[in-house]
Amino acid sequence: MARLANKIALITGGASVPARLLSRRTLFAVIVSSILVFPVSGTNAGEADTASDNWQSYFGNDKAWSYSSLDQINRENVGKLLPAWAFSAGASQDGLSATPLVIDGVLFLPTTQNSVIALDAGTGRLVWTYTDKPSEGRSGPRKPIGLAAGFGLIFIASADHHLIALDQKTGRETWNVEISDPRQCGCGPGAAPLLVKDKIVLGVSSLDTGHRGYLDAFDARTGKLVWRFWTIPGPGEAGHDTWPEELWRLGTSGTWLVGSYDPTLNLVYWGVGNPGPMIGGDYPGSKLYSDSVVALDADTGKLKWYFQEIPNDKLDYDSTLEAVLFDDTLDGKPRKLLVQPNKGGFAYVLDRATGAFIRGYPVADTINWTKGLDNNGLPLAPRLSLSPGVEKLVCPGVFGARAAGHSTYSPHTRWWYNTSYETCTFQTAVPAKPPKEGFTFTASSYRDTRVPPTAHPLIAAFDPITGDRKWTFHTNSANVSSLLSTAGDLVFGGDLFGNAWALDATSGKKLWTFNIGTGISSAPISFAVNGRQYIAVSGGLSYVASALAREILTDEEKTKLPPVGSVLIVFALPQTSSRAP
Amino acid sequence: MTVNRRMRGVSLAALVSATCAGLLGAGPVRAQTLPPAVRAQVDAGQQLFATTCANCHGSAGKGAIGPALAKRDLSQELIRNTFLNGRVGTPMPPFKDELDPKSQAEIIAYVQWLTSDGRLPDAVISIQGGAGTALAGPSTEPAAVGREKGIPAHGAALFFDPTKLYSCRTCHSYANKGGPIGPDLISVNKTTLAIYQSITRAKMKASGFPPIAIELRDGTRIIGIRSDETDDVLRLFDVSSLPPVKRSVSKSDIKKVSAIEDSGIYDHTALPFSKQDWLDLSAYLGKLDSPARVDTSAVAH
Numbered sequence: 004m005a006r007l008a009n010k011i012a013l014i015t016g017g018a019s020v021p022a023r024l025l026s027r028r029t030l031f032a033v034i035v036s037s038i039l040v041f042p043v044s045g046t047n048a049g050e051a052d053t054a055s056d057n058w059q060s061y062f063g064n065d066k067a068w069s070y071s072s073l074d075q076i077n078r079e080n081v082g083k084l085l086p087a088w089a090f091s092a093g094a095s096q097d098g099l100s101a102t103p104l105v106i107d108g109v110l111f112l113p114t115t116q117n118s119v120i121a122l123d124a125g126t127g128r129l130v131w132t133y134t135d136k137p138s139e140g141r142s143g144p145r146k147p148i149g150l151a152a153g154f155g156l157i158f159i160a161s162a163d164h165h166l167i168a169l170d171q172k173t174g175r176e177t178w179n180v181e182i183s184d185p186r187q188c189g190c191g192p193g194a195a196p197l198l199v200k201d202k203i204v205l206g207v208s209s210l211d212t213g214h215r216g217y218l219d220a221f222d223a224r225t226g227k228l229v230w231r232f233w234t235i236p237g238p239g240e241a242g243h244d245t246w247p248e249e250l251w252r253l254g255t256s257g258t259w260l261v262g263s264y265d266p267t268l269n270l271v272y273w274g275v276g277n278p279g280p281m282i283g284g285d286y287p288g289s290k291l292y293s294d295s296v297v298a299l300d301a302d303t304g305k306l307k308w309y310f311q312e313i314p315n316d317k318l319d320y321d322s323t324l325e326a327v328l329f330d331d332t333l334d335g336k337p338r339k340l341l342v343q344p345n346k347g348g349f350a351y352v353l354d355r356a357t358g359a360f361i362r363g364y365p366v367a368d369t370i371n372w373t374k375g376l377d378n379n380g381l382p383l384a385p386r387l388s389l390s391p392g393v394e395k396l397v398c399p400g401v402f403g404a405r406a407a408g409h410s411t412y413s414p415h416t417r418w419w420y421n422t423s424y425e426t427c428t429f430q431t432a433v434p435a436k437p438p439k440e441g442f443t444f445t446a447s448s449y450r451d452t453r454v455p456p457t458a459h460p461l462i463a464a465f466d467p468i469t470g471d472r473k474w475t476f477h478t479n480s481a482n483v484s485s486l487l488s489t490a491g492d493l494v495f496g497g498d499l500f501g502n503a504w505a506l507d508a509t510s511g512k513k514l515w516t517f518n519i520g521t522g523i524s525s526a527p528i529s530f531a532v533n534g535r536q537y538i539a540v541s542g543g544l545s546y547v548a549s550a551l552a553r554e555i556l557t558d559e560e561k562t563k564l565p566p567v568g569s570v571l572i573v574f575a576l577p578q579t580s581s582r583a584p
Numbered sequence: 585m586t587v588n589r590r591m592r593g594v595s596l597a598a599l600v601s602a603t604c605a606g607l608l609g610a611g612p613v614r615a616q617t618l619p620p621a622v623r624a625q626v627d628a629g630q631q632l633f634a635t636t637c638a639n640c641h642g643s644a645g646k647g648a649i650g651p652a653l654a655k656r657d658l659s660q661e662l663i664r665n666t667f668l669n670g671r672v673g674t675p676m677p678p679f680k681d682e683l684d685p686k687s688q689a690e691i692i693a694y695v696q697w698l699t700s701d702g703r704l705p706d707a708v709i710s711i712q713g714g715a716g717t718a719l720a721g722p723s724t725e726p727a728a729v730g731r732e733k734g735i736p737a738h739g740a741a742l743f744f745d746p747t748k749l750y751s752c753r754t755c756h757s758y759a760n761k762g763g764p765i766g767p768d769l770i771s772v773n774k775t776t777l778a779i780y781q782s783i784t785r786a787k788m789k790a791s792g793f794p795p796i797a798i799e800l801r802d803g804t805r806i807i808g809i810r811s812d813e814t815d816d817v818l819r820l821f822d823v824s825s826l827p828p829v830k831r832s833v834s835k836s837d838i839k840k841v842s843a844i845e846d847s848g849i850y851d852h853t854a855l856p857f858s859k860q861d862w863l864d865l866s867a868y869l870g871k872l873d874s875p876a877r878v879d880t881s882a883v884a885h
Binding site for chain 2: 139142144175176179181189191211213214225226228231233237251252281433435436440441442446447448449451452546547549553
């Protein structure tokens with residue numbers, strides 16, 4: 004109740020007015036000036052909603068929703084959104100594609116230079132800065148864009164493949180594990196660490212260099228590795244025989260994005276990437292658990308079930324994207340479900356307790372590698388295959404229907420919002436060199452990724468079970484930002500040209516836009532401090548986004564691209580309450 | 585599940601575009617009167633570039649995860665140096681031991697053609713002076729470890745085995761690759777036998793990386809291998825699990841730090857290596873024994 008009162012106090016102009024000093028006049032203002040007063044609640048105004056004020060993990064919750072239950076900013080007032088404060092993270096190399104965390108009024112910002120910066124979330128005032136020692140060797144491919152938090156610690160995975168725990172209050176390093184040496188494997192961490200109970204779960208990324216993929220869980224308090232799940236089964240393990248003997252040791256199958264967790268089933272869900280060679284090659288076998296979503300026991304890392312979306316993928320269609328957990332009714336029965344899109348342009352609805360395939364549907368318009376999915380969720384034959392000396396246009400192209408970033412699910416609309424780049428790439432098969440650890444492993448030559456003249460990059464709202472498209476919003480170029488939905492029925496994102504925007508979650512209509520001066524490839528987040536809701540957008544294109552922009556934009560469009568920057572802009576509604584009666 | 589109309593349209597567009605592209609030709613050759621050998625080298629480099637470089641530097645070097653190379657006017661010296669030696673702090677690996685000198689020269693020639701916007705190099709590029717010499721890797725011939733034999737190439741494969749957590753590389757480095765504990769083992773000037781005797785002993789002598797015990801004011805005891813210190817903190821590697829965890833301990837919390845003599849802090853003999861594995865590792869890491877130093881007694885396992 005105190006929190007609710009605090010919010011009321013803020014709305015009426017008294018951010019610093021203690022709840023106990025709320026006057027009758029203040030309450031009167033809340034009741035009377037309904038036009039000026041923003042609804043306060045999370046899902047339930049009466050409940051203690053610390054969780055919704057905070058943004059405590061990469062996706063905001065364990066279910067990979069990227070959803071905020073704050074609704075102070077909504078469809079009616081979002082047009083008034085303005086910057087409340089801004090922060091420059093300094094070096095702009097590799098941009099700033101950060102998903103910050105917010106915990107009890109402190110915002111933690113990861114930078115591509117392996118730093119974590121703690122800021123007062125209401126004002127942007129600097130609290131502390133942690134800077135990792137610059138890498139002396141080779142860096143992995145991914146720069147830090149996300150963090151995890153728990154047990155009084157902030158966790159960052161650095162580009163040179165360390166997992167580091169910092170004291171949340173001081174920023175001082177507590178423990179630091181070098182997971183592997185990128186000079187040897189070309190590997191780095193996945194996009195962000197994920198807190199699962201008392202563990203930090205972290206994937207591995209590479210530039211499709213030869214390595215054996217895995218998913219790790221570290222004890223959050225001590226840094227000790229608790230379990231490792233190899234995504235390629237070893238000799239004697241089930242599934243090992245799905246690999247050619249000469250390939251399994253270096254068959255890639257990375258885990259380079261972020262998973263989700265269901266505490267009631269105690270299962271961790273994670274997407275696994277493509278096998279090596281990245282594209283093409285004549286190697287046989289389904290190559291488990293490449294291009295699969297795997298469900299692992301959170302305590303032991305033991306495989307509970309898997310669902311392989313593309314057996315023997317030869318087009319780089321990783322299944323690494325987020326597995327979004329949601330509950331719904333199917334044939335009159337309540338079901339625990341997940342929906343996971345892949346780079347190949349399809350989404351898969353699975354029973355998340357058993358892994359049973361329920362339904363699949365396209366989330367991209369521009370797909371030519373298969374005509375669809377069969378009743379078991381497998382791509383229909385014939386699949387497009389590459390040939391030496393013959394150039395083919397492959398859709399989706401090398402960036403996939405979506406290569407990174409994430410979707411959002413709103414429990415308010417019960418819809419799922421997803422992006423498709425709608426690009427294609429010309430590909431020609433070439434002979435593969437044998438895999439070598441740390442070096443690119445591919446068997447194709449490619450050129451010119453582009454949006455075909457008939458296609459339009461899009462964001463679409465789906466009924467997550469049926470795949471029925473509720474609306475489609477055509478973006479001005481491929482949308483490389485992640486999406487955020489809120490209880491205010493808004494979907495936030497941004498574009499390559501620096502326009503942050505908000506869409507009406509029910510209609511797809513654009514309601515607000517603000518140019519932050521540098522391209523956006525980040526995940527907007529929402530949080531509240533002292534009852535005021537904020538939307539944070541970081542600016543500065545990530546390497547994936549920059550690469551995509553270089554490939555798909557026309558020369559004229561490129562002249563409109565702002566330089567890559569490194570800024571965090573935090574928006575809020577103007578504090579109009581001082582004028583309230 | 586059926587394909588929608590737009591998908592079919594794209595398939596058709598794909599065919600048309602691909603055909604056009606084929607007719608137009610995308611090769612690097614331009615009308616220019618230069619020795620055919622230069623042109624051949626650039627053409628060969630284009631093929632290699634596709635599978636070696638394009639994943640990071642984009643098709644035709646337009647840039648992707650790695651920087652653009654096309655039309656950058658990079659000097660041949662810079663191209664050569666970066667390509668062969670890699671670039672510290674980035675994902676760019678050194679290729680000097682990855683490809684044979686002929687292929688290296690071809691890629692450099694192609695990149696020079698790209699970066700100068702289609703100007704062929706003045707002369708055929710050659711790579712000499714050691715580049716590519718490590719391509720062959722460690723010897724596959726048995727080497728003496730005392731009176732036993734080990735195969736260096738097997739040892740190298742074990743040292744860097746990418747499929748196991750307990751591979752030596754998790755903690756140790758060889759030739760600048762691997763983990764943070766101990767000296768780079770390429771610099772350790774010991775015979776194969778001395779290496780064997782050292783690494784198969786449960787209790788190891790440490791040099792420069794002393795095992796220590798830290799006693800905290802609250803009574804907690806932490807043991808590990810000393811790493812480094814600042815004004816405020818002392819750092820040590822906890823090797824009770826793999827990968828090792830580097831812990832930072834506030835000096836203000838420390839009551840006492842003491843060396844652990846003759847430490848059994850990490851028992852290598854507990855690792856699931858066979859005697860032959862140890863011999864192979866010793867053959868890889870050690871210098872060959874001189875006949876006078878062979879001591880067979882120590883090889884009993």
